[in-house]
Amino acid sequence: MRLRPRLNFTITILTAFSIVFLVAGMAVVTAFRQAGSRAAEETAARHLGAAAATTAASARGMIHPLLGHAAVLARMPMGRDAVLDPALAVLLAEPPVIAVSAVLPDGTLEQVLRLSALPEAAIPRSVPAGAGFALRRVPAPQAASESWTFLDAEGAVLGDATAPHRGSDPRRLSWVLQAREPGVHISTLYELPLVGRPGLTVGNALPGGGAIGLDMALADLGGFLTGQRVSQHGETVLFTEDGVLLGHPDPSKALLPGGGWTTLARSDDVALEALWRAYAEGRLRPGETQRLPINGQPYLVHLAMVGDFVEPRVLVGVTAPLDDFTAGIEAGIRNGTLMALAALVLGLGGLGVVAWRVARPLGVLTREAEAIRRLDLAQPLRLESHITEVERLADAMRGMKSALRLFSVYVPRDLVRKLMAEGAEAELGGERRRLTVMFSDVQGFTTIAERMDPEALMQITSTYFQALTEELLANQATIDKYIGDAVMAIWNAPKRDLAHALHGCRAALEARALTRRLEEEFEARGWPRLHTRFGVHSGEAVVGNVGSSDRMSYTAIGSMVNIASRLEGMNKMYGTSILVSEQTRIGAGSGFVFRPVDLVLPKGAQDPIEVHELLGLAHAQDATELALLADSAVLRCLPAWEEAVLQWRGGQFARAMEALREAGDPARDPLVAAYAGRLARYPDGPPAGWSPVTRLDSK
Secondary structure: OOOOOOOOHHHHHHHHHHHHHHHHHHHHHHHHHHHHHHHHHHHHHHHHHHHHHHHHHHHHHHHHHHHHHHHHHHOOOOOOOOOHHHHHHHHHHOOOEEEEEEEOOOOOEEEEEEHHHOOHHHOOOOOOOOOOEEEEEEOOOOOOEEEEEEEOOOOOEEEEEEEEOOOOOHHHOHHHHHOOOOOOEEOOOEEOOOOOOEEEEEEEEOOOOOEEEEEEEHHHHOHHHOOOOOOOOOEEEEEEOOOEEEEOOOHHHHEOOOOOEOEOOOOOOHHHHHHHHHHHOOOOOOOOEEEEEEOOEEEEEEEEEEOOOOOOOEEEEEEEEOHHHHHHHHHHHHHHHHHHHHHHHHHHHHHHHHHHHHHHHHHHHHHHHHHHHOOOOOOOOOOOOOOHHHHHHHHHHHHHHHHHHHHHOOOOHHHHHHHHHHOOOOOOEEEEEEEEEEEEEEOOHHHHHHHOOHHHHHHHHHHHHHHHHHHHHHOOOEEEEEEOOEEEEEEOOOOOOOOHHHHHHHHHHHHHHHHHHHHHHHHHHOOOOOOEEEEEEEEEEEEEEEEEOOEEEEEEEOHHHHHHHHHHHHHHHHOOOEEEEHHHHHHHOOOEEEEEEEEEEOOOOOOOEEEEEEEEEOOOOOHHHHHHEOOHHHHHHHHHHHHHHHHHHOOOHHHHHHHHHOOOOOOOOHHHHHHHHHHHHOOOOOOOOOOOEEEOOOO
């Protein structure tokens, strides 16, 4: 069979409009984002290159003058006071320089120091007021003391001091050794003597031996990077080709907490670590801009070489998240998308109103047809439409609903629903299935009916059947038929129910509790008490449609149905209210309490059946089940009762009588009284040909 799609009118219109609008909008947004992102990335790459070049030029601009100063100072005579004036002039002209040092061939060290760059512990305590510089003289490496002359910015002497010599031989410093080669040199990073901070020295050899050097602290080298950003989250750094971080916008990040210098690989900045890995692995070379994924976010990185550094070379690295450059484009796309969505919502709203005015009556009629199919016929159809065809269809449905409402009074509506749920066809025939069947009957109903007016009797029975039917339906029963004052109910048909015996027993207990409450209510109204008895049996039967092609009845047929009816009638013999067969007892499980009643051979049956009384639930799950529990007094006597029945069936009447005395009070328990009467008829034991099976000669 070919399947045809079912589409809601309103949803179809709105969906089609939305799809067209969204596809067009997504195409425009995608094209704009791609073009804008590409342009933003190209602009960002140029911006990073320009920033790197500017930084490299600034670094060169800071170092280059020091090279010239070192060359000039090396050509000046190095007498005792010859170094003072030119060195002081360099300190005044170049703020990054913190010391100018002259190391003579004999190891004598003369330094002009910037006091503000020295730690407090390195300066003698008696510093005159206004001193900004100091001339430090160490006569020889073996000298026990050194002299300090404090100067102001004009070079005027403000005072002198001596201090113990704490240094080593200055001729062994790396920059002094490096200065043996011709030309001006820039040292590698090392810890500056007396200053105690990492830095480098621009040095040159003296004509007569020794060297002249200009010290610069690492923090000062990168100081010009502070506040310099290529973007909101971008960074520009200086580092050597072996990974030592020389300068950072945040000076504290260029040094370790203890004051030593750090490297890019040891930095806690993931962007700098990624930059170093790309350079160290050869994936990024000076003069190139690349895109790197960092923490799942695209970054742009650029490298540039700083000139004038001989070894190790110094590079400028610039990193910036791509989002810093595309954020404006993304914001514009978001705003445009929001405006487009607002237009879509407005368009959908207007289109929805139009579609609703067309589709609403069709939806009402569809729901009404579904309700009729479910046999929900209570609510009247309320629909007004200006469309002629819709109004005519609504009138036809009102008439159909009224006719079905009248018809459903005579047909079990719940049975029809179950048949529809099972997909049953309205045709004669049935199937063999294992069922549980229950019959209920009112004790002495014929006598009650003869004494009452038909109108009053109809009111009483209607109230009784209404309550009993609702209780059975609530316990998954299917009402087969009403027979006078009796009700026939079945389980496991038409709807499958694997626990049909359990549900049948549970329904019998619930129905018994209900009818006992009804007895009290009827008595309070002045109505007769309708004491109800139940019989429950499980077995195979044929269940299906019986009758003619134009008048059918859904029912169960078979000997097991007759046995269920017989069980209900046996309650009169034993004074019980609920009798079940052995098959039902086994199928119900251990959640119920039964007591054996008798072995019975109904009329027309070939094999006897064992009959049990259903006493109640074995355990209560909650307070609502307390009324369904078995009577505690009967439970206490149950072992003695089972022993009495066992001895009776074994033909041991004397032992049966002894056990029966402990099994209950015959005046209160009709079943005990029935067995006491049996035993009293045979004081000398079982007669010849006696059998424990009770034969029933009537139906």
